[in-house]
Amino acid sequence: MATQRPKADDGKPAGPGWFRRHVPSRPPFAVLEPADDDVDGHGVAPTGYVPGHLLVSTLGPTQEAIGALQEIAAELGWTVERDPAYRRVVLDEPDEDTAARRRRLPWATGRPGLVRLLLRATPGAAAPDAWRLLQALRAQLPADDDRLRGVGLDHVLTIGAGIGANPFHSTNPFHSTNPFHSTNPFHSTNPFHSTNPYAAAGGAASTYAAAGSGGLQPVAFVGAPPARHEKVEGRRPVVGLLDTGCGDHTWLGHVNTIAVPGPTIGHTSAHDDPERHPDQHGPLDGALDGVAGHGTFIAGLVHQAAPDADVLAWRVVGSEGAVVESELVDALTAIANLVLHHAGGLPDGLPVDVLNLSMGYYHETPYDALFDPTLYEILASMGRCGTVVVCSAGNDATDRPMFPAAFAPWDPARTAPGDVDPLPQRDPDAVPLVAVGALNPDGTDALFTNDGPWVQTHERGAAVLSTMPAFTGGAQPLARTVHGGRTRRTIDPDDFTGGFALWSGTSFAAPVVAGRVADRLLGQIPAGDGSSREAARKRALAALRQEPPLGG
Numbered sequence: 124m125a126t127q128r129p130k131a132d133d134g135k136p137a138g139p140g141w142f143r144r145h146v147p148s149r150p151p152f153a154v155l156e157p158a159d160d161d162v163d164g165h166g167v168a169p170t171g172y173v174p175g176h177l178l179v180s181t182l183g184p185t186q187e188a189i190g191a192l193q194e195i196a197a198e199l200g201w202t203v204e205r206d207p208a209y210r211r212v213v214l215d216e217p218d219e220d221t222a223a224r225r226r227r228l229p230w231a232t233g234r235p236g237l238v239r240l241l242l243r244a245t246p247g248a249a250a251p252d253a254w255r256l257l258q259a260l261r262a263q264l265p266a267d268d269d270r271l272r273g274v275g276l277d278h279v280l281t282i283g284a285g286i287g288a289n290p291f292h293s294t295n296p297f298h299s300t301n302p303f304h305s306t307n308p309f310h311s312t313n314p315f316h317s318t319n320p321y322a323a324a325g326g327a328a329s330t331y332a333a334a335g336s337g338g339l340q341p342v343a344f345v346g347a348p349p350a351r352h353e354k355v356e357g358r359r360p361v362v363g364l365l366d367t368g369c370g371d372h373t374w375l376g377h378v379n380t381i382a383v384p385g386p387t388i389g390h391t392s393a394h395d396d397p398e399r400h401p402d403q404h405g406p407l408d409g410a411l412d413g414v415a416g417h418g419t420f421i422a423g424l425v426h427q428a429a430p431d432a433d434v435l436a437w438r439v440v441g442s443e444g445a446v447v448e449s450e451l452v453d454a455l456t457a458i459a460n461l462v463l464h465h466a467g468g469l470p471d472g473l474p475v476d477v478l479n480l481s482m483g484y485y486h487e488t489p490y491d492a493l494f495d496p497t498l499y500e501i502l503a504s505m506g507r508c509g510t511v512v513v514c515s516a517g518n519d520a521t522d523r524p525m526f527p528a529a530f531a532p533w534d535p536a537r538t539a540p541g542d543v544d545p546l547p548q549r550d551p552d553a554v555p556l557v558a559v560g561a562l563n564p565d566g567t568d569a570l571f572t573n574d575g576p577w578v579q580t581h582e583r584g585a586a587v588l589s590t591m592p593a594f595t596g597g598a599q600p601l602a603r604t605v606h607g608g609r610t611r612r613t614i615d616p617d618d619f620t621g622g623f624a625l626w627s628g629t630s631f632a633a634p635v636v637a638g639r640v641a642d643r644l645l646g647q648i649p650a651g652d653g654s655s656r657e658a659a660r661k662r663a664l665a666a667l668r669q670e671p672p673l674g675g
Contacts, residue, residue: 170487171279180273180497181236188270200248209239212456227548230269235500275495278448278484337586337627344623349430358648360432360641363475367418368438370398370592378434384471389437397442401594409597414444421634423590428638466508466656479637481515481630483525494545506553509659513637515629516560517573528558529577537576554663557674561632584632591624
């Protein structure tokens with residue numbers, strides 16, 4: 124049954140040190156250390172966030188909330204102002220969608236979107252901290268004050284949590300992977316490294332990082348590429364990926380070939396693209412960055428499951444494997460507006476039939492009234508148009524809810540009395556989000572996978588094979604010689620010039636499910652796609668319910 128915090132091997136809730144290791148160390152990220160804090164009498168759990176930001180949802184009384192924050196910040200010696208660099212985008216929804224949401228959320232007065240606030244210190248004041256300001260706001264306002272709703276931290280989502288990233292951490296070839304290092308394969312090669320809730324005690328999950336057990340490693344593929352047909356019946360399903368982008372690969376020439384109208388989504392700069400420049404952090408150590416190739420690997424899994432689908436890979440995550448909530452919401456809002464415009468028959472729209480999100484964060488307050496509803500409402504707006512959103516459950520071997528995966532429907536039969544469903548009133552008109560856990564090659568649950576009443580399906584995610592850019596790191600083969608004019612050597616552990624790799628994580632189970640959904644939609648979407656929103660929604664629900672079912 125789900126609990127409120129990740130647990131270590133000794134059964135005690137994981138402390139802030141677990142999150143300090145979980146979140147990338149570079150500024151402006153910080154780790155919430157709850158200490159004796161509580162919210163409305165309830166305990167607070169650790170999380171990663173940006174201390175100089177606060178987010179205010181446009182669903183509620185935005186300006187009134189900002190005014191209250193400014194008054195309290197002045198007492199602390201801080202100023203609060205809108206971030207001029209943040210592109211404030213709200214959903215362009217039909218009026219009936221807004222009316223339906225207000226029936227579920229009576230306090231909602233606007234459409235989903237975010238305002239990002241910057242916190243600054245006046246001369247002589249302490250450095251601003253978003254959590255401290257948020258707590259001060261809660262202390263001064265009644266618990267049912269609408270100004271509290273939708274005001275929250277700018278959380279840090281990671282795709283590098285646990286073995287979603289390189290199990291050797293930072294890919295340093297000397298970091299715990301030295302074959303002569305006491306010869307112990309379990310010696311500090313824990314695939315969760317700094318993010319493992321078992322960190323204090325080690326744990327059997329560490330085997331997933333050992334060579335031949337699912338850790339990132341080169342592999343040879345000798346079969347034929349997935350067969351992609353020149354023509355298909357109706358429109359090809361479109362799968363959207365929000366991750367590190369997609370690099371070059373012979374299998375993936377169809378990725379990002381669809382013209383996307385409107386403003387640019389995500390990052391497009393060439394110099395910091397982790398799918399083309401894999402060693403941006405510690406460039407002198409010869410080690411590939413932890414999530415370099417992550418997006419290409421995911422695109423390859425979708426292609427294997429649905430070779431006739433079109434794929435759009437947007438880059439929102441950098442080489443460290445992290446993205447702040449406000450930037451993710453910005454990208455999701457832009458994608459949702461494309462979907463909404465397409466459903467409305469507008470020329471600047473674009474269909475996205477399946478959206479994969481292999482990332483997540485843990486919320487500090489597992490109580491429904493205090494969850495920022497913006498992220499869910501944006502995903503639900505796409506669900507009302509027939510988009511299936513698929514999320515990875517997380518790799519931390521915990522039943523603490525990870526978001527956005529935990530926005531999926533909760534199974535009442537698996538929900539304990541003390542558990543808290545963050546969304547007791549989900550949108551009944553939206554296709555439900557699908558949360559995916561990982562399986563081992565033999566079909567058993569991977570030891571690292573998160574679980575809980577919000578995880579409806581599992582798919583192969585440990586030691587799976589997929590595409591990689593032609594990266595070469597600084598690690599060298601263990602032995603090398605020449606005989607008869609031919610070079611002989613052991614496998615180079617970070618030479619991916621063969622174009623394929625093995626990797627493990629729920630990050631990779633989710634796109635397999637996303638691809639399966641897209642493949643089930645093949646031949647079901649009319650050419651030109653003039654179908655109604657209701658027809659698209661029914662089509663998506665039918666795809667999820669086919670045997671074997673893929674969602675709740």
